[in-house]
Amino acid sequence: MPRANDAVEAVLLEYADLLSILSDDPFKPRAYEKAARAVAGYPADIAGFDLKQILQIPSVGRSIGEKIHEFLQTGTISALEELRAQIPPGVREMIRIPGLGPKRAMVLYRELGISSVDELLRAIEEGRLAGLRGFGAKTAENIRAGIERLRGAGGRVLISVAADLAELLEGRLRDVSGVERIAHAGSLRRMCETIGDLDLLVASRDPTPVMEAFTSLPEVERVLAKGDTKSSILTAQGLQVDLRVVQPEAWGAALIYFTGSKAHNIRIRELAVRKGLKLNEYGLFRARSGRLVVAATEEEVYERLGLPWIPPTLREDRGEIEAALEGRLPELVTERDIRGDLHTHTNLTDGLATLAQ
DNA sequence: GCCGTTTTCGGCCCGACTGTTTTCAGTCG
Ligand SMILES: Nc1nc2c(ncn2[C@H]2C[C@H](O)[C@@H](COP(=O)(O)OP(=O)(O)OP(=O)(O)O)O2)c(=O)[nH]1
Ligand SMILES: [Mg+2]
Ligand SMILES: [Mg+2]
Numbered sequence: 606m607p608r609a610n611d612a613v614e615a616v617l618l619e620y621a622d623l624l625s626i627l628s629d630d631p632f633k634p635r636a637y638e639k640a641a642r643a644v645a646g647y648p649a650d651i652a653g654f655d656l657k658q659i660l661q662i663p664s665v666g667r668s669i670g671e672k673i674h675e676f677l678q679t680g681t682i683s684a685l686e687e688l689r690a691q692i693p694p695g696v697r698e699m700i701r702i703p704g705l706g707p708k709r710a711m712v713l714y715r716e717l718g719i720s721s722v723d724e725l726l727r728a729i730e731e732g733r734l735a736g737l738r739g740f741g742a743k744t745a746e747n748i749r750a751g752i753e754r755l756r757g758a759g760g761r762v763l764i765s766v767a768a769d770l771a772e773l774l775e776g777r778l779r780d781v782s783g784v785e786r787i788a789h790a791g792s793l794r795r796m797c798e799t800i801g802d803l804d805l806l807v808a809s810r811d812p813t814p815v816m817e818a819f820t821s822l823p824e825v826e827r828v829l830a831k832g833d834t835k836s837s838i839l840t841a842q843g844l845q846v847d848l849r850v851v852q853p854e855a856w857g858a859a860l861i862y863f864t865g866s867k868a869h870n871i872r873i874r875e876l877a878v879r880k881g882l883k884l885n886e887y888g889l890f891r892a893r894s895g896r897l898v899v900a901a902t903e904e905e906v907y908e909r910l911g912l913p914w915i916p917p918t919l920r921e922d923r924g925e926i927e928a929a930l931e932g933r934l935p936e937l938v939t940e941r942d943i944r945g946d947l948h949t950h951t952n953l954t955d956g957l958a959t960l961a962q
Numbered sequence: 963g964c965c966g967t968t969t970t971c972g973g974c975c976c977g978a979c980t981g982t983t984t985t986c987a988g989t990c991g
Pocket of ligand 1: 976
C-alpha cells in the first residue's frame with residue numbers, strides 16, 4: 606500500500622521545480638524540497654492528518670502545512686494549479702536534461718516559446734538558439750548531447766553492476782604514478798540498492814597525471830568535464846563516473862564529503878557552523894581564522910563535530926545524526942560478526958535426518 | 963518558506979567546472 610506521504614512528496618517536489626523556474630529566490634524551492642524529504646521520511650502515514658498533526662513534521666510550517674492539508678482533503682492544491690498554469694509540463698521535463706537547469710529552461714520558454722524536450726531538440730537542430738543571450742554554439746551542442754543522454758539513460762543500475770565497474774576502474778587507477786589511496790564513495794559506499802553514478806576518490810600530491818589517466822581509460826566513451834581536482838566521464842554503457850582527487854592530508858574530510866549522502870553532508874556542515882567551524886571536502890576549519898582543525902581521517906572529523914564515526918550505510922539523514930549525538934547508534938552486523946552460516950543437511954541430499962525432523 | 967536556548971529577523975552547506983561572462987551565473991557534486 607503506497608502511503609499518502611508519497612503523493613505529498615511528489616506534489617511538493619513539483620512545486621519546488623516550478624518555483625525554481627519561476628522564482629529568483631533559491632531558498633524557497635529548497636524549503637519545499639526539504640519539506641518533501643521530511644514528509645517522505647516521516648514514520649507515520651499522514652493520510653487523514655489534521656493541520657496540527659501536519660505541523661509536527663519538521664521543515665513543514667504554516668504555508669506548506671496548509672498546502673499539504675488541502676491536498677489530503679481535496680487531492681489538489683490551488684497554489685500548485687496556479688504555477689502549473691504558468692509553466693507547461695514539458696518545461697519541467699526540460700530541466701531533467703543534464704546540464705540544463707531551471708534558469709535557462711525558463712529563458713528558452715520565455716524567449717522562444719519552447720515547451721518540450723522535442724521542441725528543444727528541433728530548435729537546436731534548426732539553429733534557433735543562436736543569438737539568444739547565454740546560449741553559444743557549445744551550449745547548444747551540450748544541450749543536444751544532454752537530450753541524447755536523457756533519452757538513452759538506462760536509469761540507475763544495481764549495486765552489483767556498479768561494484769564490478771568500481772573494482773575494474775580502481776584497479777586501473779591504483780597503478781597510476783602518485784596515487785597513494787583510492788576508494789569508491791557515494792551511494793556505492795553507502796551500499797544503496799541502486800546506484801546513479803560511480804564516485805571515485807583518489808589521494809595524490811599530483812592530480813594532473815591522475816586526471817589524464819582517468820579521462821583516457823579504455824572504458825571512457827566521453828569526457829563530460831575535466832578539471833584540476835574533479836573530472837567526470839561517461840562509459841559506453843552510459844554510466845557516469847565522477848573522480849575527485851585530493852591531497853593525502855585531506856583524505857578523511859574528502860571521503861566524508863564524497864560518501865554523502867547530500868542530506869547527511871548538509872546536516873553535519875550545519876553542526877560545524879553551530880560550533881563556529883566550517884566543514885568542506887578539504888577539512889574542518891575554524892570559521893573565523895580559517896585555520897585547519899582536522900582532515901586526515903573520518904573518525905577525527907566526526908569526533909570534532911561531537912559525533913562518533915557513523916557507518917556509511919546509515920549516512921542518509923534518516924535519524925542517524927540525532928542517534929549519534931545521543932550515543933544511540935545501532936550496532937550494525939559486520940562481516941567480522943559473521944562466524945559462519947548456520948545450516949544443516951537432510952536426507953534429500955547428503956544428510957540422514959528428514960526435512961520434517 | 964522554515965526556523966531559533968545566542969536570534970522571531972536574517973540566515974539558509976560549500977565548492978568545482980563550463981561557457982561567453984567583461985566579472986560571474988548556471989549547473990552540478
Ligand atoms: N555538501 C554537498 N555534498 C554533495 C552535494 N551533492 C552531492 N554531494 C556529495 C554527497 C554525495 O553522496 C556525493 C556524490 O554525489 P552523487 O550525486 O553521485 O550522489 P550519490 O552517489 O549519493 O547518489 P547516486 O546514486 O549517484 O544518485 O557528493 C551537495 O549539494 N552538497
Ligand atoms: Mg553517485
Ligand atoms: Mg556523482
